Amino acid sequence: MAIVTLGIDLAKNVFALHGVGPTGKPELVRPEIRRSRLLELVASLPPCLIGMETCSGAHHWAREFEKLGHTVRLMAPKFVAPYRMAGKRGKNDANDAAAICEAVTRPNMRFVPIKTIDQQAELFVHRARQGYIEERTALINRLRGLLGELGIALPLKASLMRRDIHSILEDLPGWCNVVVGDMLVHLADLDERIATSDRHLAKIAKQNDRARLLMKLAGVGPTTASAIVASIGNGHDFKNSRQFCAWLGLTPGQHSSGGKARLGSITKAGDAYLRTLLVMGARSLLMKAANHTDSVSRWAIKLKERRGFGRAVVAIAAKNARMCWAALRLGESFRLPT
Numbered sequence: 001m002a003i004v005t006l007g008i009d010l011a012k013n014v015f016a017l018h019g020v021g022p023t024g025k026p027e028l029v030r031p032e033i034r035r036s037r038l039l040e041l042v043a044s045l046p047p048c049l050i051g052m053e054t055c056s057g058a059h060h061w062a063r064e065f066e067k068l069g070h071t072v073r074l075m076a077p078k079f080v081a082p083y084r085m086a087g088k089r090g091k092n093d094a095n096d097a098a099a100i101c102e103a104v105t106r107p108n109m110r111f112v113p114i115k116t117i118d119q120q121a122e123l124f125v126h127r128a129r130q131g132y133i134e135e136r137t138a139l140i141n142r143l144r145g146l147l148g149e150l151g152i153a154l155p156l157k158a159s160l161m162r163r164d165i166h167s168i169l170e171d172l173p174g175w176c177n178v179v180v181g182d183m184l185v186h187l188a189d190l191d192e193r194i195a196t197s198d199r200h201l202a203k204i205a206k207q208n209d210r211a212r213l214l215m216k217l218a219g220v221g222p223t224t225a226s227a228i229v230a231s232i233g234n235g236h237d238f239k240n241s242r243q244f245c246a247w248l249g250l251t252p253g254q255h256s257s258g259g260k261a262r263l264g265s266i267t268k269a270g271d272a273y274l275r276t277l278l279v280m281g282a283r284s285l286l287m288k289a290a291n292h293t294d295s296v297s298r299w300a301i302k303l304k305e306r307r308g309f310g311r312a313v314v315a316i317a318a319k320n321a322r323m324c325w326a327a328l329r330l331g332e333s334f335r336l337p338t
Contacts, residue, residue, distance in 0.1 A: 003027055005049045006042075006070075007101025009093045010058060016093035017041070018101045019048070031094040043068050051104025053077045053096075054112045062114045073104050074112040076270075110247070113237040115230070122204055122230040126223075129197035130273060136190040143183055150176065162187075201226050210234065213327050216336055218296055219285035219320050224277040231274060234328045241322035248275045250318040266314060275317070282316035295337050 002021045006028065009016040013035050019028030033041060038061075042050070047069040052058050054074045062072040083106075084091065084099035103109055115123070140161060144154050152168060154161045165184070172180055205211040205222035214225035238244040245251050249270045252263040268275070286304060289297040296319075304312040327334040
């Protein structure tokens with residue numbers, strides 16, 4: 001079977017395959033194949049280009065297929081959707097597989113770096129920490145809302161809210177006291193889990209040469225450094241720093257027409273977690289820039305005076321993203337800004 005390109009629509013138990021030959025004619029069309037038979041079928045094919053959308057299990061299957069000698073490319077689902085709509089076909093697994101098979105061959109398609117098992121293991125810590133933070137935020141808001149029912153208005157700042165809620169806890173009537181007390185115990189447990197995750201990430205970053213190099217940049221701490229390294233490795237999947245910046249959604253969106261270039265706000269495409277970490281680091285850098293005399297701090301202060309605090313933060317985050325990519329590609333030969 002002369003298969004040149006194979007598109008696989010991933011699922012939990014039933015997958016869809018669409019393979020084409022050298023002439024572009026479909027040679028393998030399997031609308032349904034069980035999970036237990038997928039690896040066996042792909043192993044029986046000659047080495048070919050395999051395209052898949054990034055979803056749960058995509059990196060696992062990519063590693064398995066690469067062991068069999070295939071070339072694997074992962075794509076964001078939103079980049080595949082236009083190829084399904086181009087044929088005016090309905091949405092189903094078979095049509096998705098055909099669209100993936102078409103999209104993976106496009107010369108300008110953007111691909112997602114395939115992660116190793118070690119990278120995914122490190123990202124486990126990040127995902128768990130992120131979940132704890134979201135749960136803690138939801139719990140604090142729930143506490144504020146419940147006490148609001150009793151006419152008790154708590155400050156928005158978390159530290160002040162914690163202080164005030166402990167001062168009024170004994171005055172709460174009946175079951176209110178019990179419920180709020182239990183929620184405060186859960187809040188303390190979440191605090192400890194987040195602190196433990198932070199210690200894990202600091203250890204991960206300390207043990208990784210690339211992460212230690214990134215932490216030398218202002219506004220990049222252990223959490224950001226370990227997340228970037230775990231997500232993109234040495235950055236070889238990006239041709240230049242601007243492509244990495246665009247992948248993070250830190251480049252301005254274009255609304256150009258008739259020869260007039262119109263740039264809007266950042267696209268916010270790609271990895272929202274990495275983008276958030278870089279923006280938080282940039283905010284910290286800008287708030288402390290007045291106490292430093294290095295070139296980045298001086299540039300940040302001038303930018304804030306010219307464009308305002310918010311735009312300056314985003315610009316610093318984009319600059320840090322570019323420098324992170326350069327540091328990963330150049331290694332020890334990367335020269336830090338002075």
